[in-house]
Amino acid sequence: MEGAGVDQDTNRPMRAAPAQAPASSTWASLRETIKVGIQALLIALVVRTLLFQPFNIPSGSLVPTLLIGDYLFVSKYSYGYSKYSLPLSEYIPGKLEGRVWAAEPKRGDIAVFKLPKDNATDYIKRVIGLPGDRIQMIDGVLNINGKAVKRERIADYETFDPYGQATKVPQYLETLPNGIAHRIIERDGDNGFWDRTELYTVPAGHFFMMGDNRDNSTDSRDLANVGYVPFDNFVGRAEMIFFSIDEGTPAWQIWNWPAKVRWGRLFSTIH
Template sequence: MNMRKKSPSADKQESWIASIRQFVVLIVIVVAVRSLWVEPFNIPSASMVPTLQIGDFVVVSKSSYGYSRYSFPFSPNFFSGRIWGSLPHRGDVAVFRFTQDTSIDYIKRIVGLPGDHIRMVHGELFVNGQKVPRQSLGHYAVDDEFGNPLEGERYREMLPRENGQGTAAHDILKMRDTDDANNTSDYVVPQGCLFAMGDDRDDSADSRFQGGRDTGQCAAPPGNDFLKASDRDLGFVPVENLVGHATYVLFSIDLLRHPAWQFWYWPTEIRWNRILRGID
């Protein structure tokens, strides 16, 4: 039998092809996991303190609410709505796309579902006409992303789940009670929309602010005098914009102590007590 030996160039070509194939398979696996199951997000601002700290890296379950175009990299527009969709629970911490620019991710707590009535009265949250119970946990202080101090009262709030399914207990920060954002009109959440708020109630650009949301999906209903901070407020959040449910803190670094590029300080800035911590 006459057997021809492969040339070195043929062996090299096959090796390159095998390497490319393995790389493509790896990319497909990474994209599938990131699109369909879990995705990490970092927390850049103080709008969710005390629950989430600046420098937290959170794990988001992509399958919790089904899938929309925003579940996938680059948000391809090959379908609308949600596949296998389900609504969040009141009290869920959710990642969603900003209503005014869907290239930007937001993370807030869902406090209102379609049809809910939401109102703030003297700094306290009312859902469907009922005051949400809360318990004082004492003084709380932290710096925001600009290094400015945030000081106020920390409360344990018991947000009612839908259909009488108990409560979602979580912490909030309150610094004042007398401004417009703490004494609002009655918001009625439209169908297909959600009402989201930050746990740092007085330092959060959330659904209380309705500027620039007079038209389009989940627009403020006409004739209502909603609070406006700018012409690009969050307003009601379309269910389609949901990305996933934030379930736990994977890792956390106190980036406020040193600039982020000074990586040699990172080992001393790790918040060890926040690693793999569940999110209330």
């Protein structure tokens, strides 16, 4: 007589087939995963649109403060919002003019702005001149409203010349009228092309922007290519370097990180 529930070949009890998860439970789990993913994307979109936007530095105009290969966060809320600081808003005519919750940049801020020449290209420079200021370079010395800005010679900056050879260039600690001190370099000494300029008078609602690498920066001194920057063109203020890698090394080559990442620059604030 056949024994109920017994495998006649092995004389062992037969195991019940594993229970299948109800279809409704699987669908609920999938819905929850999708919901979490959508929420994460919405949070990321809000953060990037209204709070912080990442940028990377492709040129040396702000050396020694910012280096090629630095990746940084720019606060979008620092100066309020305009059609140039909100994604795609410039393509919606009449939707947003001027700035909302505006707060003017301070002298010494490092800020990202849209190049006035095309209102599209992102530039990053230091705020030097405020509306109404008179700005002039005289023998390499920055003058604001008729007074020479204090600068103190410090240790030379080690860099590379246009041919890739190691070299040292004069470096100074420059102190702006509001007490903000920052380093600048003069690659060509005090005889560079932009070390002797005309007198600029910053128009109302505009700002005068300069790079810290004074002889290698296309900035407001070049009226034909940059000139005075309208307040509306500001995107945000540079706040923190979150990643930095040697010039010429793509950030995605993670196998090069141990040797190429500038570990000491990570999570440093920007002044």
